[in-house]
Amino acid sequence: MKAEKFTLVRHFDGYPKTTDFKLESEELPPLKDGEVLCEAEFLSVDPYMRPYTMSMTPPFTMIGGQVAKVVESRNAKYxxxxYVIGQLGWRSRIVVLPATPGPDKSSAAGLEPLPDMGGLPHSYALGVCGMPGVSAYFGFLELCQPKEGETVVVTGAAGAVGSLVGQIAKIKGCRVIGFAGTDDKCAWLRELGYDVAINYKTCPDIDAALKEAAPKGVDCYFDNVGGMLSHRIRQQMNLFGRISVCGSISSYNDKTGEGAQVPVPEMTTVFKQLRSEGFIVTRWWHRKNEAISQMAAWVREGKIKVQEHVTQGFHNMPQAFMGMLKGDNTGKAIVKV
Ligand code: NDP
Incomplete structure (x- = not known):
């Protein structure tokens, strides 16, 4: 059986380029006892792939999660x-032994049956009922501990994680302000129930816009982007404000490394007694089903709306990934085979 995969042939240098990837064919071996042959249905493109691959030595098969169909099996559980979900990489087909870690060794979740989402589309297992949903649920609720009536700011607000955080904050009775990179994204955020949405690329005065949007100051900040935008938001935090540091995408493609060197407003941190905590979602992986079943229930009840940015065709994986890093996506960026 023939399969295709994308190999990363060199480390990214600045923004990823098509020449960083190579499409390769391989012949898959016949199945041994316990093994299954998986065929990708949906693949995920995520920001973490950009910084994470810098710690790996090329050439290697690009890392990533996918929803796949078991097309041949010598394993009764599958x-x-x-349908399954796993860290199977940018591969069209693969033979796996389900109990082992994924081929990229980055996750113990090599392969699992699709979670019970109560009839929601399979692709949601890569978004609202998958890694981004679990990040939004625990990263926000555990680290920000939002209370009804508080003001919450979300950056990267129209993306996979951010769009969910804002909606969870509304469910919890908070005032929610989102920052995103286009007017269309901001219009969508208002549809989702965000009280204020600000285009950080065109806003002439972020400080004044935030002051107007959050006249009582900011109690919780869910930080997806880092950089100077975060620096500015931190200065408007209230006493005992909580900051959940989820990502710093503004620096991922920065060649100089200076983008990640942002001043921390120390006086504000001290006098406002702020708590800022970073997280990696695997911290809560043993509790992921709690988040998945709650997120799925909120979607079914219409309390959380989902949008996907779907790129068609396995061969377009690099384009989907590069587009997501530049902000093409509203909601979760995925590839449909
Ligand atoms: P998104 O769906 O939000 O896609 C990435 C978005 O980032 C783009 O659409 C773009 O939107 C925005 N962006 C790109 N460049 C910049 C920039 N220079 N400044 C501000 N925004 C920018 O991705 P995810 O929701 O999957 O991930 C969001 C963040 O969360 C990332 O930083 C990611 O690394 C992190 N993350 C962390 C996890 C963890 O365990 N800690 C788990 C999952 C995600 P726009 O048009 O608004 O600029």
Missing amino acids: PAGS
Whole structure:
């Protein structure tokens, strides 16, 4: 059986380029006892792939999660015709032994049956009911501990994680302000229930806009982007404000490394007695089903709306990834095979 995969042939230098990737064919071996043959249905492109691959030595198969169909099986737990999720990389097909870690060794979740999402589309297992949803749920609720009536700011607000955080904050009765990179994204955020949405690329005065949007100051900040935008938001935090540091995408493609060197407003941190904590979602992986079932329930009840930015075709994985890093996506960026 033939399969295709994308190999990363060199480390990214600045923004990823198509020449960083190579499409390769391989012949898959026949199945041994316990193994399954998986065929990708949806693949995820995520920001972490950009910084994470810098710690790996090229050439290697690009890392990433996918929803796949079991098309052949010698494992009773994963019968042919069932669907699975796993860190199987940028591969169209793969033979796996389910109990082992994924081929990229980055996760113990090599392969699992699709979670019970109560009839929601399979692709949601890569978004609202997957890694981004678990990040939004625990990263916000555990680290920000939002209370009804508080003011919450979210950056990267129209993306996979951010769009969910803002909606969870509304469910919890908070005032929610989102920053995103286009007017269309901001209009969508208002549809989702965000009280104020600000285009950080065109806003002439971020400080004044935030002051107007959050006249009582900011109690919780969910930081997806880092950089100077975060620096500015931190200065408007209230006493005992909580900051959940989820990502710093503004620096991922920065060649100089200076983008990640942002001044911390120390006086504000001290006198406002702020708590700022970074997280990696795997911290809560043993509790992921709690988040998945709650997120799925909120989606079914219409309390959380989901949008996907779907790129068609396995061969377009690099384009989907590069586009997501530049902000093409509203909601979760995925590839449909
Ligand atoms: P998104 O769906 O939000 O996609 C990335 C978005 O980042 C783009 O659409 C773009 O939107 C925005 N962006 C790109 N460059 C910049 C920039 N220079 N400044 C501000 N925004 C920028 O991705 P995810 O929701 O999957 O991830 C969001 C963040 O969360 C990332 O930093 C990611 O690394 C992090 N993350 C961390 C996890 C953890 O365990 N800690 C788990 C999952 C995600 P725009 O048009 O608004 O600029």
